[in-house]
Amino acid sequence: MSGIVIAGASRTFGTVRAVDGVDLTVEQGEFFTLLGPSGCGKTTLLRMIAGFCELDAGEIRFGERRIDRLPAHVRDIGMVFQNYAVFPTLSVAGNVAYGLKARNVAAAEIATRVEEALAMVQLAGYGGRLPHELSGGQLQRVAIARALVIRPHVLLFDEPLSNLDARLRVSMRAEIRALQKSLGITAIYVTHDQEEAMSVSDRIALMNHGRLEQVGVPVDIYRKPATRFAAEFMGTTNLVQARALGLAAPVWVSLRPEALRFAEEAPAGWPHLPGVVVGIEMLGPISRLDVRIGNGAILKMVLLDAPGQIVREGQIVTLAYDSSRLTVVS
């Protein structure tokens, strides 16, 4: 077994280049995430791998085997859908057994594997239930068990958590990652939520307008965004011209809010910037500040809450920033 190779994959819908010459290699056992805003082509790319979207050009290989011309039902893929797609006419066990029956697995083996899979997603004993008796989170577990049980070459996740409430999302994503790691199945995960992507992924491919914007491990993309788009999409940031920070180069730089402090609290050696507070948003554990600096640019910064801390609008402040966290973006 080996990973997944996507070479020059392209697809045009009308005049829109939904996927535009994407080259990617996903390693065996890797948890790989396609991240991007809606319409960036991440779902189209996922559906190309699944076989629900044809390629205009390029190819997709599982190791040495080219699969992009194969019909979807012989590709050996486990897919988990945004809206669960649990068959309402079949019981939970029937759903999980569905792919095994399609593969003509012996009845006795089906029974044990279904039980195992249900236990894995913490639904042991739910086999006889019908889908309409389950909650959204349970339905998503059924969908995951159904995709796992066939031991597919790759697991595809199409925004699997977006229909769940916020708290369940957080616990489910940890579970999905743990399951994937324990089974060692390659996973490709689509989401538009950068926090979710960072928490589950080994590597992330950030997509925009059908192209790959940046591919790398989560922390690298966060700390070293290559482009303005990457910098802004991976979290709040300050995109400013280097001159505004007193640097000579005519480039745009990204500076995360957490790399800014008040000068009196900053380590020695951080460059200083005079400014005035123009906006405060108190969120509990943190406060977000907008500070206007010399050339009129507004910098966002974050303060951890502390007793006795008082910041007012209009207050004149001196900022300091960590120049090692400046990233030049194109």
Added chain:
Amino acid sequence: MTILAIPHGQRLPLGIAALAFVFLGLFLIYPLVNVFGASFLDAEGTSLTFANYTRMLGRPFYRAAITNTLEIGVAATLITTVLAVPFAFALARLPIPGKAAILALASLPLILPSFVSAYALVLLLGRSGIVTQWLQAHGIGFGSIYGMGGIVAVYALTLYPYVLLPAIAAFKAIDVSMEEAAQSLGSSPGRTVWTVTLPIVLPAILAGGLLVFIETLENFGVPFVLAEDMPIFAVEAFKLFIGETAPNPSQAGVLGVLLILTTTAVLLVQRRFLGRRRFATSARQAPPLLKVGRGVQAAATVYCWAVVILALVPFFSIVVLSFMEFRGPVLHPHFSLDNFAFLFDRALRPLVNTLMFATAAALCVTIVGVPVGYVVTRYRSGVASLLDVVATLPFAVAGTVLAIGFIVSFNAGALVLTGGPLILVLAYTVRKVPFAVRSSSAIVHQIDASLEEASISLGRSPLQTFLRIVVPLMLGGILSGMVLSWVTVASELSATIVLYSGPWSTLTVVMFQALESGGAGIATAAASFLIVVSLLPIALLYRLVRRYELS
């Protein structure tokens, strides 16, 4: 292009579309092309000419047929709409006792044969009708029910559900916050209904009204019973065809073509104009009932019940009459089972035929309609939209015209069907395909496409997925669609009357013949039998669905 060049995901829908095109091409397009062709051929059948058209349109009789039909259609559509819209509003928004019962009873005219209603009207109020005679005995006279007035009345009472049902749905789908917005801006409740509510439901009302109009254009049975010597499109086409001895039905063809063109034009108007004017309202729940005074409530209740009951009186009275004694056309008011004895004795074969044909046609319609409905909903491509248009086309073709096309096409040559039972089943199938396609398409819309993708990615081919996942999910809808096809085929008259031959007649033919020869007794028995045959499966289905939903 070889078959291998077709992407895998497209093979199932293209295969289904290909089969459907073959079927509809052979049994819809080919017969229609022959009707068109006949209308343009000269007397020898050798050269093309417009002479048939100029000759037919030059005769006042046929011009009158056109204007009569259109006048009746417009009048019936207007009256139906005026009757149904307040009814729909009352059912959707006013506190009316017995709503469920009203709704169930109001749908019945859709499945009961309309010409039975016309026939009942003749039996009751006709020249020698029972009520007429009784009134005359008491010295009371009234106007004639024959001609336009009677036809329009029967249409209004049998076709009003076409407007009522979509209008109710539209009134219920209104987002009440729009009305609240209007009222908070200072609009009175009455003005709000007029300026906000009605415009939103207007497309649904117009769509229903156009259906009524098309039904009136194509209807054969009602004008046949009630028109007497007033020329009507569908009836004259039939008379011309039956009267024509030459193998080239040029004159009937002209009327057929004109009829198809009219209905197609109306359908196109409906698609083009109304398609763009559907107002999406996002009602999360049905709007609340309006608070009205007791007087308004009482008036609305009386109105709704009156319309429902009035529409069903003809059917009810014909059932009652079928249990009385007839000597020729003359009624003797004693209880008697003679009519039924007579029916089972003389018309057992047509009775069995009716049940057989309806069953066969319902199966065929389902086999053709469900896959086509699936393809036109799931796949957006040129082929799918063409299939959609072709599969809707039978709706624009009057039964009489399609049947004439069948006779012209299949009485000689490679495929001879005339004289047998198959030609009837095929004609019924083609006529009901649009309904099956519509209803399956509506169900497929409700099924999430990712269910199918899940099944495919788990290793089932698209065809297996369709059979294992889609069909079970559609089952309830497929069943009720089958029952509806069965019921409407059992009372089909317009194509049957042209196509039946020898032993392959049906109950509707028996009624039709009894009507011409004055055998009222057997006709009432046949009508009662048809009514029972229509209601029984619907009632069974209703119970079945209820039980299914409860479990």
